[in-house]
Amino acid sequence: MRIAILSDIHANIEAFQAVVNDLDHRTDRILNLGDLVGYNANPNECVELARNIGMHSIQGNHDRAACNPEFAEGFNIYARAAILWTKNNLTDENIQFLNGLEESRRLSCGLACHGSPENTASYIALPFQARAILKKMKKGIWGKINFCLFGHTHKRKVWRMDVRKKVAPVEIPPDGIIRLNDEEFYLLNPGSVGQPRNGDPRSSYCIFDTESNSVTFKLVEYDILSTMKKIVGADLPEFFAKRLLSGT
């Protein structure tokens, strides 16, 4: 089975549509690790595209805060302004859809979550955070899983615990292909579709292939200037438009 793994689309319809167009006929399923909305100007269009293509979505912290603004209290001033704008612009039907999403999902190949398996808003960004989750996976806290798919940082990343329990990041090669080993444990982040922060403005996603036991990272160009114009036109913070150009 080939599963397209997307995350952090953040109401960027140009980026989301470009990634959907990039998928080929061998894609069996599409999974989104959360944050369909927030930051950018097309939340309804992104929810509707997600529903139309039958993508399975996990609830991200921005999806949750768009439905329940009390969850935005810890957001910075710009993110909070954007989430209030999002709440005011989402249709009731789309709010209901976001509110009904699950926090995590068990897959045949592992576990899918937004921030970490323990908390939607927690980050797996530093080695000690990766080590703590990988140790729990090895202990079987979440059942027998070798892979945890996560988002939230907007940075594509692979952490591996090898058979000697050593934890280290895995470098993503130029062709984007990483072969996986069943005896090891992995944390996989596909990066962000709608607001990438790897220093490359292209949308990032990956394909998880359960037959060849590999993951392939992909980068896709989209019409960034259109997305930027919409952000400014909607009176959302300009900061969100500028950061799309630099991919940070």
Ligand SMILES: [Fe+2]
């Ligand atoms: Fe996000």
